[in-house]
Amino acid sequence: MLVQTNFRIDTTTQPRSVQPNVPSLVAQSRPSVVAFFADKAPIYAQGAPAGPLYLVEFGAVRIYRLTADGRRQISAFHFAGEVFGFESGDEHQFFAESIGGAGIRALRPTSAGRMAESLLPLALRSLSRAQQHLLVLGRQNAREKMAAFLLDLSERQETDRFIDLPMQRNDIADYLGLTFETVSRILRKLKDAETIRLPSIKQIEVLDFAGLRALCK
Amino acid sequence: MLVQTNFRIDTTTQPRSVQPNVPSLVAQSRPSVVAFFADKAPIYAQGAPAGPLYLVEFGAVRIYRLTADGRRQISAFHFAGEVFGFESGDEHQFFAESIGGAGIRALRPTSAGRMAESLLPLALRSLSRAQQHLLVLGRQNAREKMAAFLLDLSERQETDRFIDLPMQRNDIADYLGLTFETVSRILRKLKDAETIRLPSIKQIEVLDFAGLRALCK
DNA sequence: CGACCTGTTGATTCTGCTCAATCAACGTGG
DNA sequence: CCACGTTGATTGAGCAGAATCAACAGGTCG
CATH class of the missing domain: 1.10.10.10 (Winged helix-like DNA-binding domain superfamily/Winged helix DNA-binding domain)
Structure with a gap:
């Protein structure tokens, strides 16, 4: 259930803590509108082709996987100001869903550009968070x-x-x-x-x- | 216990599956020798300043963290051909130790260069592995x-x-x-x-x- | 209002932990 | 060469924490 809106977020109501590099990442992306995803609406599904990154403008998102018998592991929650959608292959390995309604901006690179330099710190932050989570789950x-x-x-x-x-x-x-x-x-x-x-x-x-x-x- | 050696690995005995981008990463790094780390020898410690990446030439490495009361969570094992040492800050968040003796090559970038482009796929692979591991630990x-x-x-x-x-x-x-x-x-x-x-x-x-x-x- | 969904609480079960004994492999020194 | 200590692995007994099963309460939305 994807509803395109032309609603532009007022930058003065930006989230408290914008991740570093997010502004430069947005600057390097093609202009895009904020799409509103209703509660539980899928943003992408496991197996779907991976493309853009996504910036949470408001609301929250859950990223998860399922086992064959239906057990679910949520690997991360994302809130306003955070970027998600990193994939190592060309297919999504996870599901991403809105929680209670969320505004999401797709970030598509303008050209080859120097996008990797902005992306790397964000990817490393995701990695660090996942590793911290490993300690919590395991021990x-x-x-x-x-x-x-x-x-x-x-x-x-x-x-x-x-x-x-x-x-x-x-x-x-x-x-x-x-x-x-x-x-x-x-x-x-x-x-x-x-x-x-x-x-x-x-x-x-x-x-x-x-x-x-x-x-x- | 770090022993510098001038022993150069014969590339014909490279590991079966070299990670993609590793060759280009090595090409962009300053020349370096392979250091041998004896069993259980630390390669870096939590809290130490993070610098180079590390390529496993032979042997194996464990990456881990400790809780305050000494519980240990190993977040990853690394084998020949794999790169480790990604950090999101300027300090190591983990310990890295040799398992049963390992040859490690430090990778230091030559210049600013286009290193990020080679690094990003490797970082994303690490992220993907960590996320898969989350499912295993959690569910x-x-x-x-x-x-x-x-x-x-x-x-x-x-x-x-x-x-x-x-x-x-x-x-x-x-x-x-x-x-x-x-x-x-x-x-x-x-x-x-x-x-x-x-x-x-x-x-x-x-x-x-x-x-x-x-x-x- | 009723159906449904989410959350809370209780009773019971069971998986994996703790504590402990034993064993095998290895190295060292007498 | 053998006695001894050390380290890592296996196995057993009992226990505890979290899961499962179940009942019920509160809220929301049609």
């Missing part, structure tokens, strides 16, 4: 995984103690290699320990950052 | 993890049914997010099921590739 227990996840979100959203959770429990579970029941239970325990509060279902208030950090690092 | 059980690991090794070493295991059980465990006891037990079960044979402690013969593939994909 942390459920509580530590959740703490790492919350701290990561908190750093990317610079909204102090309050963390937005645009994704649902199931998504968090598939990102952390848990079940949604376990996610729910761990949040409950963190709440009981007064490490966090749960003002609403999609928002978390961190009461004890030190406690969270002690859990995961 | 596969012990038997499936081992099957995925064996198939991966088998594809990288094109030695038909026989797989070399230069690393020890502990390394495999820390790569797959298991304990070494579990690694040992799973290998035993695969042997009992006549999916593999264990001719020696560092070699595996695959008897049933289809069976392995059915386990992990």
